[in-house]
Amino acid sequence: MGKAILETKKIHKNYGSETILEHISVVVESGSMLAITGPSGSGKTTLLSIMGLLQKASAGEVLVDGIAASQLSPKGQAALRRQYFGLIFQRARLISSLTAIENVLVPAWLARKEKAVVKKAQALLAHFGLANRMHHRPQELSLGQLRRVALARALLLEPPILLADEPTNDLDPIMANKVMDWLADARETGAAVIVVTHDPAMAARADHVVNLQQGRLVLADNQHEGNNNGG
Numbered sequence: 001m002g003k004a005i006l007e008t009k010k011i012h013k014n015y016g017s018e019t020i021l022e023h024i025s026v027v028v029e030s031g032s033m034l035a036i037t038g039p040s041g042s043g044k045t046t047l048l049s050i051m052g053l054l055q056k057a058s059a060g061e062v063l064v065d066g067i068a069a070s071q072l073s074p075k076g077q078a079a080l081r082r083q084y085f086g087l088i089f090q091r092a093r094l095i096s097s098l099t100a101i102e103n104v105l106v107p108a109w110l111a112r113k114e115k116a117v118v119k120k121a122q123a124l125l126a127h128f129g130l131a132n133r134m135h136h137r138p139q140e141l142s143l144g145q146l147r148r149v150a151l152a153r154a155l156l157l158e159p160p161i162l163l164a165d166e167p168t169n170d171l172d173p174i175m176a177n178k179v180m181d182w183l184a185d186a187r188e189t190g191a192a193v194i195v196v197t198h199d200p201a202m203a204a205r206a207d208h209v210v211n212l213q214q215g216r217l218v219l220a221d222n223q224h225e226g227n228n229n230g231g
């Protein structure tokens with residue numbers, strides 16, 4: 001069993017008088033995969049972005065490796081985000097003036113590690129079927145291709161926590177399977193993987209599945225027999 005690398009404590013979120021999330025407490029361990037499911041508008045993306053420190057909760061706390069994020073300055077939070085998270089979001093923008101491979105290397109530039117990982121970036125893109133798209137810019141790529149570039153970017157530095165918002169959207173079944181395999185591989189190497197998904201095949205590969213209903217968490221099930229550390 002891995003350590004609790006990401007924890008939310010009684011997260012609430014409201015926009016004005018509208019409550020979006022209520023009382024969300026989850027613990028995610030290193031080397032495990034959590035799937036967040038639920039109907040459209042139930043708050044899944046909002047929860048994921050609060051977990052990734054991209055948005056502030058109205059109340060409650062996010063602990064990253066035991067560090068209470070709300071206690072940090074915006075700069076400290078950004079540093080924590082860079083150190084711990086790989087983010088694969090629906091609206092995660094690639095930089096339009098950079099090519100696919102350059103976009104993949106952005107986190108490595110920020111961490112001053114690009115020399116060490118250029119080959120790996122190429123290998124990731126090739127693995128995702130983009131060997132002949134490495135030098136294309138985002139506006140020259142399809143949605144599914146953009147998604148794979150974003151995935152390669154998130155995986156490059158092997159972050160301890162991967163957050164993915166519907167990572168198999170816009171992909172054909174073969175590519176969707178590959179993406180699931182990569183996320184499962186990341187889990188095998190010790191990452192905590194959290195996916196928002198409508199895809200039953202993706203949810204079936206998670207260790208834990210939670211369901212959001214109008215901003216409230218309903219524990220759905222644990223997929224793997226013998227895995228009884230249900231949080």
Ligand SMILES: Nc1ncnc2c1ncn2[C@@H]1O[C@H](COP(=O)(O)OP(=O)(O)OP(=O)(O)O)[C@@H](O)[C@H]1O
Pocket residue numbers: 015020038039040041042043044045046047
């Ligand atoms: N900035 C905002 N201001 C006001 N309401 C918002 C804002 N962002 C999201 N919402 C509302 O919060 C609710 C939850 O949105 P969220 O995107 O988290 O849902 P979701 O479960 O991810 O939906 P989907 O499956 O359709 O992506 C929705 O009703 C949405 O309209």
